[in-house]
Amino acid sequence: MSEVNRRIVLAARPHGAPKETDFRLVESPVPTAGEGQVLCRTIYLSIDPYMRGRMNEEPSYAAPVGIGQPMVGGTVGQVVNSGLPGYAPGDFVLGHGGWQDYWVADGGALRRLDPATAPISTALGMLGMPGLTAYTGLLEIGRPLPGETLVVAAAAGAVGAVVGQIARIKGCRAVGVAGTPPKCDYVVNELGFDACIDHRAPDFRRALRAACPDGIDIYFENVGGAVFEAVLELLNDFARVPVCGLIAQYNATEPPPGPNLVPKLMRRVLVKRLTVRGFIVFDFHDREPDFLRDVGGWLREGRIKYKEDVVAGLKNAPKALIGLLQGRNFGKLLVRVADDPTR
């Protein structure tokens, strides 16, 4: 056990894309767990798009990270010592420890993990927040019907990959959008989507149209920007647009130039009777048991697959987040902070 707790804190609020100098690694004493608390050592840190929003001053649906405070994040770790009945050293847990080696948690902030059921890292991906986001956004808002066409961007990413695979299980045609030809190949050949279009290809709009011969009934929005504009042309009457993220615009410092397309969007909403609905995974927390049963089951049955992009070393977390915002990861992005004893 190392004697210091390395933490990565927010050094400066980024203007536009974050830089490595917006973060700082500091060392502090390892905290101790009081009564009713558990001290955990981080094994995996999840890197997710929402973290960019936390670096801004203005509050979003959650408070910003303060300057000098550790970056927030979901973590999988192992109990070091416990003042809480039911938790023993060596237990694996999911928590919200942030970008650091050690964290202290109350029992309510932990979920126990059984490495015999699924790899512990999946609690940050397929069986964690990204998976629950995909499951609830698709099923509660997208409401897929057999024979419908779903489109999801960042289709090789943590959320998009799950969205498309569940849509297939529900009988939909699943069309992905991704940022490189190898990602598109993976989405079709490994994940089983019906098609996947490279949004960087010059004929993107035409290719998307060709991949959706019956139009689009559900667009699971997690990127925004040009993909949304292309999709809008193809949405069918009564299409649903769950809005879970807008990664393409998180680094923007000012609105894009005109014309202002809000009137066009609203006219499309009216004429096509679209439902555009934002959601955040916490809104559907009560669906977590169903989610774990369904997605856990599909995973064990081999009906859905996942891919992890694991970066070694806490110190590389800033670079990992910077790359995520540029679409450089391939699969669910994790930082391995300490060795995973289950592998």
Add this chain to the structure above:
Amino acid sequence: MSEVNRRIVLAARPHGAPKETDFRLVESPVPTAGEGQVLCRTIYLSIDPYMRGRMNEEPSYAAPVGIGQPMVGGTVGQVVNSGLPGYAPGDFVLGHGGWQDYWVADGGALRRLDPATAPISTALGMLGMPGLTAYTGLLEIGRPLPGETLVVAAAAGAVGAVVGQIARIKGCRAVGVAGTPPKCDYVVNELGFDACIDHRAPDFRRALRAACPDGIDIYFENVGGAVFEAVLELLNDFARVPVCGLIAQYNATEPPPGPNLVPKLMRRVLVKRLTVRGFIVFDFHDREPDFLRDVGGWLREGRIKYKEDVVAGLKNAPKALIGLLQGRNFGKLLVRVADDPTR
């Protein structure tokens, strides 16, 4: 009975705001009703914002009116002669006769009206398409809860007036937006809204904010443009935006200048978990019996009121529609094509 059927046809597709020369009055023989049909004489013609969309070439949710074809529109009239059992000369009916003196209809396209129950003109307003639009959009999509705040624009108009009054009945704070001080006075003092803001006043945004101290939970969208932009700043978490019309942008010939505010709108949808949903009154046709029972009951009980803006003479219908698109009407706009024998 006049011996000709005057009809107002579409003479030219308008570019921007329609002009009187985009219409032409023509005379044709009075049609005859065949077996299973009814010949009706128009008493009232409804003038509604959707008519502007029908004048365009591109299809919307309904086909465009052809050049040289009569303008479409809801009508209240009286049966002249009938080849349909159950309909007799003198019966009052609601139909979709368009901008002309006479029309022939099948039984399925008519609703019989009882002048003893409500004035026959209300079948084009409070108890007709505008009322059903207000009722279904507010209740099915807006889903008002007691204590919530609703905002509706064109609050002195055919739809807005009903929306706000039903919201009040459901226990909401109702805030209207209208285009002149007399309209605002009417909305508050006659219709009983809690407040009404003049959108042409220089301090509109501040006044709207002051009228909504707890934010906005439902924005019933029927105008678009600057009102929507002001409302967007005030929407609460989980607010609902039924989109039923966008009259402020119907005459636009090109998108407004930048910046492009779609990313800002989508971010608001995400962070506030908004539901923005377009609808058209036909989508909720099965709610018509409930609507007639509820709104008919409230009307008889004096719990809701309406105001009509009646223009005399079929030949003035083009001017009436042109004025409607500029907000010049005050109340439900009707053209009296022939004398109303019930008044």
